[in-house]
Amino acid sequence: MDLQARKISRALPGLFGIHPEPDQYVVALAGNPNVGKSTVFNALTGLHQHTGNWPGKTVDNAQGSFEYLKQPFLLVDLPGTYSILAHTVEEVVARDFICFGRPDATLVVLDATCLERNLNLALQIMEITPKCIVCINLMDEARKKQITIDLQGLESELGVPVVATAARKGEGLHSLKDAVYQVSTGLRKTKPRQLRYSSQVEEAVQQLLPDISRLVGTKLNPRWVALRLLDGDKSFIASINQYIELQESPGLLKVAAL
Ligand SMILES: Nc1nc2c(ncn2[C@@H]2O[C@H](COP(=O)(O)OP(=O)(O)O)[C@@H](O)[C@H]2O)c(=O)[nH]1
Ligand SMILES: [Mg+2]
Secondary structure, eight states: OOHHHHHHHHHGGGGGTOOOOTTOEEEEEEEOTTSSHHHHHHHHHTTOEEEEEOTTSSSEEEEEEEEETTEEEEEEEOOOOSOOSOSSHHHHHHHHHHHHSOOSEEEEEEEGGGHHHHHHHHHHHHHHOSOEEEEEEOHHHHHHTTOOOOHHHHHHHHTSOEEEOBGGGTBTHHHHHHHHHHHHHTSSOOOOOOOOOOHHHHHHHHHHHHHHHHHHTTSSOHHHHHHHHHTTOHHHHHHHHHHHHHHHOHHHHHHHHO
């Protein structure tokens, strides 16, 4: 990444009240409610954290830091949500941060005892950004229920790193930090599985892609934007207007980053 692009990517989280140090990688932490997201957050960041609110929202926001291999990270705990299709204020916050705050990686925490339901969120996030890591937490509970998970199979199906943890016991956290490091630094390339829709939807996406790519450039994933437009997602269009305009105005970006 060149210096200018890096400066912009450092400043974008500022739109959300998140102010990383210049050398810190920003990692968003997402997951359904009650999957142990806060436990993972606490285990990784310890006492190095503080809480506040998302700008303009009454939703809690916690951020904390940790280091791995001398690389500093800023971990941002997103509200627990079942989806990021933005039906609630929590979903809007989570989606907007992942889309427009452009974290260096997004860590999605899933509950090992109900993977099927939890994978929904992971697949949605993988439609927005390739820089994902899947953490399968509550592995101790899964073991108790005699649930076994084919981690390697899942990893190759999803195309992103999959790490098993039992965060309350501190199990798997080293591997988790390693995967976060690999994906954030770009040392590990991912190839997230993309959902395929009906042929009518896929054809419509193909028609929209050239124009959308021209408009959003590399700021957003054009396929994801096409799908949201086809969905008639007004909240997403409002956020594009809000955040993309800010991105294009260096003055405002500077103010937002303060
Ligand atoms: N057995 C077990 N319990 C866990 C684990 N991680 C979190 N928990 C518990 O699950 C509950 C919900 O955790 P929390 O971190 O608040 O979940 P969040 O809603 O996703 O932030 C708490 O009682 C945690 O102590 C784990 O790996 N194993
Ligand atoms: Mg929590």
